[in-house]
Amino acid sequence: MLSLYRPGDGILHRMPAGPKLLLLLALVLAVSLLPSRWWAAAVAGGVVVVVYACAGLRDGMLGMRELARQTVALRWLIVVTLALQLIFLGPEAAVANTTRVTAAVLLAGLLSLTTRVTDLLDAVEHGLRPLDRLRFDSERAAVLLTVTITTVPVLARLAGEVREAQRARGVRPGVRFFAVPFLILSLKHADQLGEALSARGVR
Amino acid sequence: MTSRALLLDGVGVRLGEVDALRDVDLDLDARTVAVVGENGSGKSTFARLAAGLVTPTAGTARILGLDPVRQAAELRRRVAVVFSNPDAQIVMPTVAEDVAFSLRPDRLGREETRRRVEETLARFGLSELRERSSHELSGGQKQLLALAGAFVRRPELVIADEPTTYLDARNARLVADHLLADTGHRLVLVTHDLALAARCDAAVLFARGRVEAVGRPADVIAEYESALAC
Numbered sequence: 001m002l003s004l005y006r007p008g009d010g011i012l013h014r015m016p017a018g019p020k021l022l023l024l025l026a027l028v029l030a031v032s033l034l035p036s037r038w039w040a041a042a043v044a045g046g047v048v049v050v051v052y053a054c055a056g057l058r059d060g061m062l063g064m065r066e067l068a069r070q071t072v073a074l075r076w077l078i079v080v081t082l083a084l085q086l087i088f089l090g091p092e093a094a095v096a097n098t099t100r101v102t103a104a105v106l107l108a109g110l111l112s113l114t115t116r117v118t119d120l121l122d123a124v125e126h127g128l129r130p131l132d133r134l135r136f137d138s139e140r141a142a143v144l145l146t147v148t149i150t151t152v153p154v155l156a157r158l159a160g161e162v163r164e165a166q167r168a169r170g171v172r173p174g175v176r177f178f179a180v181p182f183l184i185l186s187l188k189h190a191d192q193l194g195e196a197l198s199a200r201g202v203r
Numbered sequence: 204m205t206s207r208a209l210l211l212d213g214v215g216v217r218l219g220e221v222d223a224l225r226d227v228d229l230d231l232d233a234r235t236v237a238v239v240g241e242n243g244s245g246k247s248t249f250a251r252l253a254a255g256l257v258t259p260t261a262g263t264a265r266i267l268g269l270d271p272v273r274q275a276a277e278l279r280r281r282v283a284v285v286f287s288n289p290d291a292q293i294v295m296p297t298v299a300e301d302v303a304f305s306l307r308p309d310r311l312g313r314e315e316t317r318r319r320v321e322e323t324l325a326r327f328g329l330s331e332l333r334e335r336s337s338h339e340l341s342g343g344q345k346q347l348l349a350l351a352g353a354f355v356r357r358p359e360l361v362i363a364d365e366p367t368t369y370l371d372a373r374n375a376r377l378v379a380d381h382l383l384a385d386t387g388h389r390l391v392l393v394t395h396d397l398a399l400a401a402r403c404d405a406a407v408l409f410a411r412g413r414v415e416a417v418g419r420p421a422d423v424i425a426e427y428e429s430a431l432a433c
Contacts, residue, residue: 005296007334118300143307150296153338157290192291195256199284200294200352201308 005116006066010056012114017123024111027051028104036093044096044103051107055114070109071102078102121146143202147193158185207232208267208360208389209253215261216248223248225412227262235383235390237400237420239427240409246393249409250364253391254284267359280308283353285382287365289345290338298340298348299324299333305352323355327381343374350381354388364393375399397424 007013012020031047034040052063059065071078081101085094111120121142128138162182163173171177209231216224224245238246251257252264255271255278264271269278283305286292295301302320311319324330327347332340337348346366353361363382367375379399382390394400406423408416408430416426 116300117296118303147294150294154290157338189291192286192288193294195251196284196286196292197294198256198279199254199282199286200292200305201279201356 006057006059006113008056008058008114010054010058010114012055012110015114017115017119018127020115021111021120021123024107027107031100031103031107034096034100036089036096038092038096041096041099044099048103048106051110055110057113066113067106070106070113074102074105077105117146117150143197147197151189151193154189155186158182158189161185207265209236209391210265210268211252211259211262212264213262214252214259214264216245216252216257217260218248218257222412224252224259227412227414229407229414229417231405231407231417233403233405234385235392235403235405237403237406237423238391238393238409239395239397239400239406239423240415244409245412246409247364248412249407250284250362250391250393253360254282254362255279256284280356281358282360282362283356283358285346285349285353285361285363285366287368289342289349289369292349292352293337293345296336296338297333298329298335298337301337301348302329302351302355305355309356319355323351326354327351342369343371343377346370346374346378347381350378354381354386358388360389360391362391362393365395366392367394367396367399397427400424 015023027047031044034044048067049064052067055063057063057066078098082094082098085097089097124145125138125142128136128141132138159178159182162178162185165181166173166177207230209229211227211229214224214227214229215222227245227249238249240246248257252259252271253266255266255269255275258272258275266278267281269281271278293301295304299320302323303316306316306319321330324333327350329344329347329351332344337345340348346369350366361382366382367378370378375396379396379402382392383402390403392399392403400406401420401424403420405418406416406420407414408423408427410430415430416423
């Protein structure tokens with residue numbers, strides 16, 4: 001996920017991470033609170049297109065190539081959400097709700113597309129600092145959040161390695177034979193990462 | 204570099220039910236020290252002890268004159284560690300961000316951090332890769348990134364635990380050259396590569412958690428090889 005960052009010089013890139021986080025949160029909330037009507041679907045879609053176009057993502061198509069890429073990545077979410085609601089709620093509510101959910105995820109995605117993790121780490125730490133008076137460790141919380149997010153691609157790679165090793169040994173794919181080695185590798189990685197963080201001076 | 208680099212007196216380390224180190228006496232002040240021995244001989248535990256990552260359960264230890272129990276935070280500030288698996292050391296998504304992450308505890312200003320990062324990236328030949336995804340680098344590049352993350356802090360002592368294990372011959376030599384270059388740091392190098400151990404100023408041979416030999420690398424390696432021949 002965190003290789004999602006796209007260098008750029010648009011308004012969102014230039015905006016400090018904290019205010020940007022709040023702005024996108026407000027947009028996500030606004031889109032989420034729209035009613036389940038056809039016009040709401042159009043508004044949610046329009047907001048996403050406008051915000052991506054203004055983001056300055058330098059994809060040669062005014063952010064639309066990146067928007068298409070992100071939407072394709074969400075295809076299964078869209079299909080499942082739409083299919084279930086078509087059955088129970090009818091076409092208008094299904095399309096409106098699915099568009100709102102997709103729009104919310106796409107808007108949230110702009111945060112990682114336009115913000116370096118370092119800046120996000122600083123913003124989270126800064127935002128949580130008032131809680132330090134209540135013996136909350138904002139520095140540790142920010143590092144924890146960062147490590148959690150940045151570990152996602154590592155776990156994806158470990159999962160791939162487990163599946164590959166199983167295929168090489170002729171084991172049929174299955175949850176039981178996947179879960180145990182994956183869990184062990186993940187815990188081993190967590191141990192190594194903890195040690196590496198300590199070695200880098202992180203408390 | 205006023206204090207002895209490594210001073211261990213009757214040190215033991217017990218990990219669970221296993222005595223990983225037993226009755227280790229060492230007084231080392233060479234700039235570069237190779238640590239050799241079979242798997243499970245206590246080399247890595249010794250490396251972790253020197254880095255302040257494990258504490259002695261018996262005896263006393265001083266690393267750079269510091270007590271690894273009571274002065275662990277100060278020790279970690281002055282010691283950097285490079286492990287064999289660079290994937291476990293990479294925290295941030297891009298190369299430059301990962302190097303900068305090592306400087307967070309020092310709370311340097313943005314400009315000083317940027318300057319130190321750029322300087323270190325250039326030193327390890329990573330400047331061109333500064334915006335690349337850390338986890339998409341080759342094995343050799345990842346280990347160079349791990350080295351950059353360690354050296355950007357300007358450590359007095361670098362502990363490298365089998366840093367060339369996963370590398371091809373060319374990258375192994377590149378990483379070794381960086382580690383052994385005299386840039387004002389001391390080095391404890393745990394390795395199975397005896398040719399690499401021979402390039403150090405001193406060597407220690409571990410066996411079954413104890414120190415079997417200490418001295419010139421050529422002598423220690425000869426003793427290790429004669430033990431292997433038995």
